[in-house]
Amino acid sequence: MLSSKYDVVIGLEIHAELNTKTKVFCSCKNTFGEEPNTNCCPVCVGLPGALPVLNKKAVENTIKAGLSVGCSINNLAVFERKNYFYPDLSKAYQISQLVRPICIGGNIKLDNGKTIRINRIHLEEDAGKLIHKTKTIGTLVDYNRGGIPLIELVTEPDFSNADEAVEFLDKLRRTYIYSGVANCKMEEGGMRCDVNISVKPHDSKELGIRTEMKNLNSFKMVKRAIEYESKRQIEELEKGNKIIQQTRKWDDNKGKSFALRSKENSHDYRYFPDPDLLTVEITQEDVEKIRSTLPELAQDRIKKYVEIYNLPLYDAKILTNEKFVSDYFEECLNLYNNPKQISNWIMTELLKVLKDKPNCENLNEIITKENLVSILELLDSKQITRPNSKILFENICFTSKNAKDVAKELGMLSSLSDEEIKDFVKQVINTNPDAILDFEKNPNKVIMFYTGKVMALTKGKANPITTQSFIKEILPNYLKK
Ligand SMILES: [Zn+2]
Numbered sequence: 159m160l161s162s163k164y165d166v167v168i169g170l171e172i173h174a175e176l177n178t179k180t181k182v183f184c185s186c187k188n189t190f191g192e193e194p195n196t197n198c199c200p201v202c203v204g205l206p207g208a209l210p211v212l213n214k215k216a217v218e219n220t221i222k223a224g225l226s227v228g229c230s231i232n233n234l235a236v237f238e239r240k241n242y243f244y245p246d247l248s249k250a251y252q253i254s255q256l257v258r259p260i261c262i263g264g265n266i267k268l269d270n271g272k273t274i275r276i277n278r279i280h281l282e283e284d285a286g287k288l289i290h291k292t293k294t295i296g297t298l299v300d301y302n303r304g305g306i307p308l309i310e311l312v313t314e315p316d317f318s319n320a321d322e323a324v325e326f327l328d329k330l331r332r333t334y335i336y337s338g339v340a341n342c343k344m345e346e347g348g349m350r351c352d353v354n355i356s357v358k359p360h361d362s363k364e365l366g367i368r369t370e371m372k373n374l375n376s377f378k379m380v381k382r383a384i385e386y387e388s389k390r391q392i393e394e395l396e397k398g399n400k401i402i403q404q405t406r407k408w409d410d411n412k413g414k415s416f417a418l419r420s421k422e423n424s425h426d427y428r429y430f431p432d433p434d435l436l437t438v439e440i441t442q443e444d445v446e447k448i449r450s451t452l453p454e455l456a457q458d459r460i461k462k463y464v465e466i467y468n469l470p471l472y473d474a475k476i477l478t479n480e481k482f483v484s485d486y487f488e489e490c491l492n493l494y495n496n497p498k499q500i501s502n503w504i505m506t507e508l509l510k511v512l513k514d515k516p517n518c519e520n521l522n523e524i525i526t527k528e529n530l531v532s533i534l535e536l537l538d539s540k541q542i543t544r545p546n547s548k549i550l551f552e553n554i555c556f557t558s559k560n561a562k563d564v565a566k567e568l569g570m571l572s573s574l575s576d577e578e579i580k581d582f583v584k585q586v587i588n589t590n591p592d593a594i595l596d597f598e599k600n601p602n603k604v605i606m607f608y609t610g611k612v613m614a615l616t617k618g619k620a621n622p623i624t625t626q627s628f629i630k631e632i633l634p635n636y637l638k639k
Pocket of ligand 1: 184
């Protein structure tokens with residue numbers, strides 16, 4: 159295979175929009191989906207005389223993001239102007255950070271034990287958005303997104319393939335969501351990834367020439383783009399061609415990347431400190447205060463679910479994929495200590511319902527934790543059968559009904575008195591006397607046999623646990639005879 163002669167070297171730059179009430183340098187709201195150009199002001203579009211004021215919450219969230227992936231926090235952070243022209247950037251410069259970002263260092267460990275080093279996380283402002291219409295209308299521009307606080311995480315070139323890159327992205331996404339710094343809604347552009355790729359022959363110590371693909375906004379796109387681009391570069395080298403340093407556009411429909419422009423270096427942007435913004439001082443005290451607010455992160459929960467609750471790693475990952483799902487799991491667990499049973503129900507029943515409700519972010523809207531736990535209690539105490547438990551679930555989804563009341567209404571609960579059950583027990587022993595002979599050798603088998611008979615006779619109305627206890631009580635009398 160061709161690829162076995164080469165090493166693929168990949169680095170990522172990941173942008174995430176921060177969760178704040180307002181934009182990073184003005185008081186416009188930080189929202190998504192407003193009417194175009196209704197959520198901007200002189201500051202975020204850069205009209206003359208408008209001065210930026212730094213949003214403290216955005217700095218705090220950046221520090222929090224950094225602490226959640228093990229970064230060190232710089233005690234002084236500087237904002238710089240990155241100068242370039244593009245129609246979505248009305249100021250012709252973006253306020254960003256080059257020399258002294260807020261966070262440096264840090265890392266994320268992959269499941270295969272490999273550590274991916276983080277170079278930095280810096281805070282900057284997002285640009286507007288171009289909307290490409292038909293040929294006659296042309297391209298429109300919406301500046302609402304301009305000035306939304308954005309953090310950019312830059313990794314070292316530590317990835318060797320697409321799967322490692324996707325795993326890192328997935329872990330980072332969960333970390334940001336759990337720490338509350340960003341929602342990472344990739345479909346809304348809330349998290350975007352730039353990929354740098356180069357290839358080099360195994361025996362070469364020098365890195366190859368790299369290309370960059372920008373703004374990949376789904377894990378699948380990242381995977382396909384990396385696989386395509388590394389294969390393309392290897393083929394070029396095999397043909398004796400040189401790789402050209404360039405920015406390439408990934409076309410997900412065509413499944414190909416195309417040359418866009420020669421890739422810039424940071425000095426091309428003529429960075430200089432923004433004269434309108436002061437250097438930000440971050441004390442150790444500030445950092446420790448923010449560290450104390452860091453909640454339990456997805457990785458911690460996965461570890462807890464596997465090691466303490468004995469769930470399979472696969473289940474733990476699914477449960478923690480969305481924080482609200484994991485929160486619901488834990489709420490149920492507080493009421494009913496059966497992690498496996500709760501996990502199974504969330505994974506099979508609730509997530510199936512959730513698929514059709516993309517805007518739902520609280521599983522209690524589907525079924526309250528109290529009702530789910532009621533169903534599990536009825537099921538585990540064998541007061542209802544498994545098929546009936548599913549019917550009960552369907553009946554109370556999205557209602558305010560009480561699970562136990564509905565089970566009663568639907569006639570699912572065992573409705574026989576103890577005396578009635580005892581009579582049925584005696585009846586099935588009398589009509590099947592031969593089974594008693596096996597009792598000394600195989601008591602459980604005999605008890606199960608009579609339980610089955612009582613269940614059949616009562617059409618499932620008898621509680622099997624009660625029935626079994628009566629069989630154990632009554633059978634010995636028959637043995638003595
Ligand atoms: Zn504004």
